[in-house]
Amino acid sequence: xxxxxQAAIEEARLGLAEGGIPIGSVIVxxxxxxxxxxxxxxxxxxxxxxxxxxxxxxAGRQPASVYREAVLYTTLSPCAMCSGAILLxxxxxxxxxxxxxFLGEEALLRSRGVELEVRDDAECVRLMEDFIAxxxxxxNEDIGE
Amino acid sequence: xxxxxQAAIEEARLGLAEGGIPIGSVIVxxxxxxxxxxxxxxxxxxxxxxxxxxxxxxAGRQPASVYREAVLYTTLSPCAMCSGAILLxxxxxxxxxxxxxFLGEEALLRSRGVELEVRDDAECVRLMEDFIAxxxxxxNEDIGE
Numbered sequence: 001x002x003x004x005x006q007a008a009i010e011e012a013r014l015g016l017a018e019g020g021i022p023i024g025s026v027i028v029x030x031x032x033x034x035x036x037x038x039x040x041x042x043x044x045x046x047x048x049x050x051x052x053x054x055x056x057x058x059a060g061r062q063p064a065s066v067y068r069e070a071v072l073y074t075t076l077s078p079c080a081m082c083s084g085a086i087l088l089x090x091x092x093x094x095x096x097x098x099x100x101x102f103l104g105e106e107a108l109l110r111s112r113g114v115e116l117e118v119r120d121d122a123e124c125v126r127l128m129e130d131f132i133a134x135x136x137x138x139x140n141e142d143i144g145e
Numbered sequence: 146x147x148x149x150x151q152a153a154i155e156e157a158r159l160g161l162a163e164g165g166i167p168i169g170s171v172i173v174x175x176x177x178x179x180x181x182x183x184x185x186x187x188x189x190x191x192x193x194x195x196x197x198x199x200x201x202x203x204a205g206r207q208p209a210s211v212y213r214e215a216v217l218y219t220t221l222s223p224c225a226m227c228s229g230a231i232l233l234x235x236x237x238x239x240x241x242x243x244x245x246x247f248l249g250e251e252a253l254l255r256s257r258g259v260e261l262e263v264r265d266d267a268e269c270v271r272l273m274e275d276f277i278a279x280x281x282x283x284x285n286e287d288i289g290e
Binding site for chain 1: 186190192206224226228229230234253286
């Protein structure tokens with residue numbers, strides 16, 4: 001298994017263990033994780049810290065040259081907000097655990113030249129299916145529904 | 146002057162006084178400010194707290210029904226990330242101080258049915274013109290360039 005997707009899944013599991021929404025993400029530059037994070041809606045009462053946003057925040061202030069060579073891994077197809085952050089910083093490639101349980105703004109990202117790789121990972125699907133079945137109202141809140 | 150745009154400008158000035166990037170935002174629901182914020186790149190070393198994102202964060206976890214009736218005020222045309230957050234939460238209307246110094250994702254927002262009102266406010270323009278002239282490298286970092 002890809003160690004970077006594995007790290008994103010570990011972040012998702014960590015979030016679940018904290019009572020949160022199990023979505024994780026890492027940002028990789030030149031083969032090294034420079035930022036990692038998970039959804040913190042429950043833990044911090046945050047409306048903006050989706051997994052990908054938390055990874056951007058934890059990567060800290062980076063020069064444009066780093067973002068332009070980075071790959072973002074996320075366990076779930078990125079929503080409009082996270083896709084917007086990917087476009088703002090010019091991340092050229094996104095590796096997505098799965099898009100069965102939620103299809104984000106993949107068409108928009110592709111139309112702007114972002115390379116997407118969808119893994120259809122069984123563990124990522126299971127984490128979300130179990131969570132959505134257990135806490136549908138919390139999941140709907142997280143996607144603005 | 147519209148008190149809500151005035152509040153967004155006050156947030157921008159507050160950010161400037163803190164040594165930060167002068168962009169502010171408020172989110173209004175039924176005539177009341179439910180969240181306000183300003184860019185915190187410098188103050189918190191944040192890559193995700195643009196003015197609009199800070200306002201979303203300070204509004205806290207809100208039900209979809211509140212976002213769907215809210216108006217977001219921002220002193221500057223919203224970038225891809227902030228536009229994505231506006232789309233995620235289904236904000237129906239955005240009032241923009243100015244889009245001369247930076248044109249964000251207005252076309253995308255309009256294409257998704259978001260109503261935009263651009264004020265071309267002289268104070269908003271002046272805040273950004275002065276800031277970009279004084280700190281061009283910091284401004285470029287904030288917009289991923």
